[in-house]
Amino acid sequence: MHNQSSALQQGPCRLESLDDLNKFREQLERNIDPDHPEIVVCHGTGCLASGGEAVSNAIQATLDASGIKAKVIPGIKTTGCQGFCSRGPLVLIRPQGIFYQRVKPKDVGEIIEKTIVQGEIINRLLYKDPQTGEKIIHEEEIPFYKYQDRKVLHNIGKIDPTNLYDSIMAGGYQALAKALTTMTPEQVVQEVELSGLRGRGGAGFPAGRKWRSALLAIEKKGRPVYVVVNGDEGDPGAFMDRTIMEGDPHAVLEGLILGAYALGATEGFLYVRAEYPLAIKHLGIAMEQARAHGLLGKNILNSGFSFDVRINRGAGAFVCGESTALFTSIEGKPGNPKPKYVRSVEEGLWGRPTVLNNVETWANIPLIIDKGGDWYKKIGVSHSTGTKVFSLVGKVNNVGLVEVPMGLPLSDIVEKIGGGVPGGAPFKAVQTGGPSGGCIPYSLKDTAVDFDSLTEAGSMMGSGAMIVMDDTDCVVDLARYFLRFLEEESCGKCMPCRFGLSRMREILDGFSEGRGTQADIDDLISLSKAIQDGALCALGSSAPNPVLTTIRYFKEEYLAHLEDQNCPAGVCKALITFQIDPEACNGCTSCARKCPVGCISGGKKEPHTISADECIKCGICKESCKFDAVRII
């Protein structure tokens, strides 16, 4: 960073052409020594939550303090999410590419003393492959990274997202400059059509076709036309879009500007969830920097094309991820969806033609324009081109963000990249697509992960959440969880969603309390059909998916709840009891002291017992037992 500030002083403030941008980038590159040591600290939300900022502060403080014996003082850089969240805080030493994980502030002195000054590797901080037991030094050799194909995420974890120059050196705004100087708007649309790019927000509608429809609408209705980024990533368990906005905000912005150029829009909107304050901050900084350098605003790169963008913060309504609800929210009203007799490309924001794409979709556009639609469509499979970013979470060893070409078998993602389920057992199911998606059982582990194959399996791509479940997760409970979520988030405008979801949830409550009947399963299926057919928007019509897929693949688990009054996973509270194994209990009294209702008895150094009548099944005894003596029966 210190090298770049001198370039900033010499560099032009406003870039006027492709040539200018190229010269500027070369100038920036000349000022950077690729062999200069650099300590890169991940500042994604996961690493920050596990203490990443304390680590970067400690590095800065150590470097600031005098007495470092290194010949060259290393630079320090903080980046967006590097993806491997379960191993955070992550520290990468460049240029060697040494990957340290779970770094604590107390390790910093040693990292500088040994690795930076003496070039030694600190074994203790290396990643250990749980499958082979082998310690791995370099990032790219770690299976979690090795089997990925990072295209959209390419810059994230490498660049400082608050530094435009870092982005430019990584190829940022190349595609925009190329389009503005050598391509007509029509050629940009054609390139996106050729690429086969499908929307990453869930439904997978071809982006090029959407843009083409908008152009036809403009022919009829004239301009203005609006371009909008859907950054209202509300799916629980999904954080791809947040990572892209936080880690490479210029890529989203560049994609949007390209879209605006293609469609002749002068105004755009970034609709971002308020729960993502860092994403809002980074996008805001990126917009200011881009404006100051003539990459956004009036007369972009002196091409005569002008476009500007505004950020709208969401206010905590899941339904606002739906296009018509999102538009009414931007207009300042409650986010109620509208019936889609006319599509939003024709009548969107303020009744004007509008192109709304998801964050990841926009971030793909610069790649397509830079390298060509032909190049792009070779990645992935024929009807699902390109890569897809997934958040791989739940009961899996390597939790984090992964990007793979479309069409990879599900098991490759969970087992090769994710390292399988902790303990080595096969996974029970993978839930994809969030509340609108479904559960794919282990027997379908070879399902290709692309739009059409997932839909065929009864699930959907969704925005890319992938939640791995094992034997201790109950599918009835999960279906009930998603229904309760959607019931709360339903805007209440249409009947099937307002009443139907509540009724389905009540039936599932019955299952989890052992009151279900065979007829209830049939009722769930027929209610599902009615909601699918009758709901006004996709929130409602896709809501039955988690229930339908779990009934389809895990019917025996539903039956166990109703016939045997048993929750095989040991989750549904009404069907389980907590017991203490007298063999394993050594009478340490820890659980008895912590039990909030005082229902555990037993003398010191004697096995304890739980009074089942009084137990509220809060699980605190199990959590506090160091000898694993509390069992769920």
Place this chain on the structure above:
Amino acid sequence: MTTSDQHIDELMDQYPPKPEYLIGLLQDIQDQQGYISYGAMLLASEHTKVPLSQAYSVATFYQSFRLDPPGEHEIKVCLGTACHLNGGQQLVDGLSRKLQIEPGETTDDMMFTLSTVNCVGACAIAPVAVVDENYHAGATMQKLEREMRKVIDLSSDKIMGEPNA
């Protein structure tokens, strides 16, 4: 005019008087004052030319708006899918029992507000609880009780009720 009205005036200056800016203005008011008082809502509705009834409709439609003053500290428990699978709901139940309030409520001494959030996107470190903007990875009741004692010690000499102590 009270000081808080003056602050709101300053915020309003940043927004053109159009209905589309209502949500942004209400968000800024809440960021500054912790909640949206009746007076603040009135000012915002007048400024953006949205009838008060409709401004109220907006403020109650969106989950993030708060119409009552929050406690000194906020404990947010994430109930995203990964957190749910790892025991997020047990944390909510436990905190609810400990503080004797339901999610969305504030303790009588105005010390803690308990709330839930759909997903903070920190799924790798589930279950997550956020105490005053500090994320707690792998949260347990024991860790959170320790944290609550810590913030109480920091902010005042009040002692939290220990029903089972």
